[in-house]
Amino acid sequence: MNQSDILTVGNLNVSYGESKVLFDIEMGVKPGHVVACVGRNGAGKSTLLKSIAGFLKNVSGTIAFDGASLLGMMAYDVAKLGIKYIPQDKKVFSDLTVRENLELGSYATKDYNWEQVTDYFPKLKALMDRKAGFLSGGERQMLMIGRAILGNPKILLIDEPTEGLAPSIVAHLRDVFKELSKKTALVIVEQNLPLVCAISEKIYAIKEGRIVKELVGEKISASICEGYL
Amino acid sequence: MDTQLLASGVIFGLSIGSIYFLMAIGLSLCFGLMRIISLDQLFYYAVGAYITYTISVYSGSVWLGALGGMIVAAVCAFAVERFIFLRIYERDIAFTMITSFGILIGGVGIIKAIWGLAPRPVLMPIMTQWTILGTEVPVYRLIVILIAALVYGLIWVFLNKTIIGKAIRAGIESVEHVEGLGINVYRLFTITFIIAGTLSGLAGGLHAPLIMVDPNMGLEVMPFIFMVVIIGGLGSIKGTLISALIVGQVFSIGALIYAPLAQMAPFAIMLLILLIKPTGLYGSKLLKR
Amino acid sequence: MNTFRWWRGILLAFFLLAIIRVFLPLPFSNEIIIFSIYVMGCSFLLGRVGFISFGQPAYLATGAYATAFYLFYFGANPFIGILIGVVAGLVMSLIVGPLFVRLRSDYFALVNLALAVIFYYTMQKVLAPITQGDNGLWFLANMTSTPIIDITRPKEFFTFAFLAALAIWALFKYLNDTLYGACALASKVNEDKVQFLGYSNFKIRFFGFIVANVTTAFAGSLYAIYLGFVSPEITSAHRCADPVVVTILGGVGTLYGPLVGAIAFTGMKDLIAGLIGNWELFIGFLLVFIMLAGEKGIWGSLEPQLKKVFSGKRV
Numbered sequence: 001m002n003q004s005d006i007l008t009v010g011n012l013n014v015s016y017g018e019s020k021v022l023f024d025i026e027m028g029v030k031p032g033h034v035v036a037c038v039g040r041n042g043a044g045k046s047t048l049l050k051s052i053a054g055f056l057k058n059v060s061g062t063i064a065f066d067g068a069s070l071l072g073m074m075a076y077d078v079a080k081l082g083i084k085y086i087p088q089d090k091k092v093f094s095d096l097t098v099r100e101n102l103e104l105g106s107y108a109t110k111d112y113n114w115e116q117v118t119d120y121f122p123k124l125k126a127l128m129d130r131k132a133g134f135l136s137g138g139e140r141q142m143l144m145i146g147r148a149i150l151g152n153p154k155i156l157l158i159d160e161p162t163e164g165l166a167p168s169i170v171a172h173l174r175d176v177f178k179e180l181s182k183k184t185a186l187v188i189v190e191q192n193l194p195l196v197c198a199i200s201e202k203i204y205a206i207k208e209g210r211i212v213k214e215l216v217g218e219k220i221s222a223s224i225c226e227g228y229l
Numbered sequence: 230m231d232t233q234l235l236a237s238g239v240i241f242g243l244s245i246g247s248i249y250f251l252m253a254i255g256l257s258l259c260f261g262l263m264r265i266i267s268l269d270q271l272f273y274y275a276v277g278a279y280i281t282y283t284i285s286v287y288s289g290s291v292w293l294g295a296l297g298g299m300i301v302a303a304v305c306a307f308a309v310e311r312f313i314f315l316r317i318y319e320r321d322i323a324f325t326m327i328t329s330f331g332i333l334i335g336g337v338g339i340i341k342a343i344w345g346l347a348p349r350p351v352l353m354p355i356m357t358q359w360t361i362l363g364t365e366v367p368v369y370r371l372i373v374i375l376i377a378a379l380v381y382g383l384i385w386v387f388l389n390k391t392i393i394g395k396a397i398r399a400g401i402e403s404v405e406h407v408e409g410l411g412i413n414v415y416r417l418f419t420i421t422f423i424i425a426g427t428l429s430g431l432a433g434g435l436h437a438p439l440i441m442v443d444p445n446m447g448l449e450v451m452p453f454i455f456m457v458v459i460i461g462g463l464g465s466i467k468g469t470l471i472s473a474l475i476v477g478q479v480f481s482i483g484a485l486i487y488a489p490l491a492q493m494a495p496f497a498i499m500l501l502i503l504l505i506k507p508t509g510l511y512g513s514k515l516l517k518r
Numbered sequence: 519m520n521t522f523r524w525w526r527g528i529l530l531a532f533f534l535l536a537i538i539r540v541f542l543p544l545p546f547s548n549e550i551i552i553f554s555i556y557v558m559g560c561s562f563l564l565g566r567v568g569f570i571s572f573g574q575p576a577y578l579a580t581g582a583y584a585t586a587f588y589l590f591y592f593g594a595n596p597f598i599g600i601l602i603g604v605v606a607g608l609v610m611s612l613i614v615g616p617l618f619v620r621l622r623s624d625y626f627a628l629v630n631l632a633l634a635v636i637f638y639y640t641m642q643k644v645l646a647p648i649t650q651g652d653n654g655l656w657f658l659a660n661m662t663s664t665p666i667i668d669i670t671r672p673k674e675f676f677t678f679a680f681l682a683a684l685a686i687w688a689l690f691k692y693l694n695d696t697l698y699g700a701c702a703l704a705s706k707v708n709e710d711k712v713q714f715l716g717y718s719n720f721k722i723r724f725f726g727f728i729v730a731n732v733t734t735a736f737a738g739s740l741y742a743i744y745l746g747f748v749s750p751e752i753t754s755a756h757r758c759a760d761p762v763v764v765t766i767l768g769g770v771g772t773l774y775g776p777l778v779g780a781i782a783f784t785g786m787k788d789l790i791a792g793l794i795g796n797w798e799l800f801i802g803f804l805l806v807f808i809m810l811a812g813e814k815g816i817w818g819s820l821e822p823q824l825k826k827v828f829s830g831k832r833v
Contacts, residue, residue, distance in 0.1 A: 055408075074413075076410075084411070095399075104412065266628075326570060331801075335801075335806065493639045497636070
């Protein structure tokens with residue numbers, strides 16, 4: 001508890017045009033911690049990640065990273081600071097090969113050390129020259145995480161990483177997240193409660209755009225979280 | 230129809246198609262990456278043609294003129310992108326379309342103010358004719374075809390072998406994901422826009438000796454360029470090439486069969502293709518992001 | 519009281535138009551009134567249905583040529599000519615509508631442009647024996663005077679066009695207030711959700727397309743009667759974007775926009791062409807400026823101000 005938060009969100013309000021989606025969100029993420037957001041579809045979890053990553057315009061409140069405000073920054077500048085957003089749509093650049101996908105990640109961050117990626121996902125090594133459009137769902141997710149961890153990001157914002165994936169791949173991702181959290185803070189939006197409860201240090205339950213419950217450390221249990229789904 | 234007529238018709242069609250292709254490729258890239266329909270490309274086309282005219286009058290060289298036209302068109306495109314498009318990329322497609330139309334109309338006004346209303350002739354740089362299959366073919370038209378083929382090759386290399394090109398191809402699929410990796414997408418937009426403007430200027434410069442240069446030339450060629458883009462499918466490079474070739478051939482062969490067909494047949498084909506495939510030959514179901 | 523309220527805006531707009539008629543020469547007023555009917559169709563398409571069309575001249579020419587064919591070859595009664603023009607517009611929209619409205623809005627704009635170009639070449643070259651090509655059909659002398667209101671005379675033509683414009687205005691205002699108007703607006707904003715509610719986007723758009731283009735064809739017929747001749751120039755590619763420009767000038771989706779835009783456009787064109795002879799430069803930059811300044815157009819920017827003034831007086 002003596003460590004200070006690397007990312008703080010305070011009094012965050014977000015709206016799409018006329019309709020307001022997030023109300024007075026407060027959250028903090030410590031370095032190397034895994035923070036999860038749970039809640040029903042449409043509760044505003046993805047909106048929260050997108051607004052931190054700089055993709056939304058109608059945002060008020062404070063979002064601070066290492067003491068500097070992220071509000072109003074372009075999404076690519078946020079990414080350059082080391083906050084990478086991995087959307088839920090599993091859209092890799094399907095017309096490009098796996099190698100080219102990774103090249104783009106390297107181009108943005110000037111980090112050409114691909115061994116860290118292939119260490120986590122050895123499977124990608126054999127797929128380097130395949131068009132990303134021909135990858136399976138799990139391989140796509142690996143590629144998306146792989147190209148995001150280039151440049152050693154400080155925070156990864158991951159939106160529903162295990163949605164629609166086979167159990168064996170989910171287990172693999174779980175190990176990867178544990179491993180990743182040794183050097184990177186993770187903010188994960190997820191419906192898979194057992195996974196979430198196993199890896200997170202903190203869980204926020206979001207309902208209708210508000211944080212209704214904050215669980216820390218030992219208090220985390222799947223049965224409590226279930227009440228907010 | 231005898232082979233002589235057909236051969237000259239095919240070469241004529243190829244050269245027209247080449248010029249349409251040079252213009253349409255920029256439009257197609259702009260649509261693919263930025264989701265804008267940049268009608269102002271037609272202004273850069275006219276600028277390219279007029280600069281070619283002026284330089285060729287003073288220096289006597291059309292090639293130098295076309296080069297100058299490309300450079301000036303690129304500068305114009307850069308200025309317009311900086312001062313206008315950068316503010317409106319986020320808006321919907323109708324909005325950018327109307328704004329770019331305003332730029333086009335304003336540009337016609339600028340051209341009228343500088344060069345006047347009268348159409349100007351540009352002399353053909355190479356008067357030589359070669360005999361191919363028993364028919365006389367102007368070498369200039371062959372060079373135009375060659376240049377277009379060269380441009381296609383360069384664009385292909387640029388998009389497939391350079392990292393900026395790869396980023397542009399990735400952006401055509403999803404700009405948000407490119408941005409999420411930390412790549413400055415607005416710089417990609419600027420680069421793409423300048424490439425489009427440059428190619429439009431080149432098209433204007435190459436087209437100038439084949440037609441009369443006049444202030445409304447952009448508006449006159451507009452329907453044909455859009456036809457090429459629509460048949461090929463907005464956002465597809467390969468589709469643009471194929472449809473430019475189709476339109477060029479239909480245009481010239483149609484004219485051989487029955488003169489009024491030249492202008493109408495391509496449009497009829499376009500309507501037919503849209504009836505079968507509403508997004509054009511190679512167009513994807515890309516929607517406004 | 520409610521009915522009065524409903525009509526108030528329209529009456530006010532037309533009161534202004536009547537004043538214009540008093541102060542400005544008749545040809546100018548006639549031009550404005552026909553032009554604003556023409557633009558109303560385009561404005562409805564863009565503002566309500568969300569479709570931008572660069573091919574409105576095609577529908578304008580449909581009405582104009584149908585009227586012209588009748589008056590040149592067959593009959594002499596201008597009213598029947600107008601009727602035939604409107605029916606031709608309806609037939610045209612019924613034929614191309616189902617194909618066009620399922621396209622995405624960007625393709626829609628360009629396909630309409632293509633239609634206008636096809637129409638141009640058909641009239642200029644392919645049907646030249648019938649349409650007399652670039653010379654056009656002249657039938658001013660063929661038209662007979664009609665009882666009650668003789669629209670072959672410019673003065674009475676103005677009265678007729680004026681009343682017609684009033685009626686079309688009322689129709690569009692009525693449409694905007696009905697369930698249809700709400701559906702059209704909804705389908706413009708979010709087509710998926712309209713479908714979830716159980717309405718068909720296709721039907722909504724098709725109906726809007728027909729209404730807008732029949733109006734446009736009607737304007738074409740009026741042009742034909744008023745000028746007494748029709749030539750392919752009416753659908754040339756140079757004129758293709760005029761209605762869109764005017765719609766934007768007036769303000770998209772506002773009911774009085776077309777009128778204000780038509781006055782401004784026709785006026786500026788005449789004035790600037792007379793003064794510096796280079797109206798494109800001016801119009802072009804004005805258009806860009808309006809778009810960058812918030813897309814509201816002349817009327818859209820004026821409306822809140824006027825409302826303030828008038829409501830202040832009433833209270």
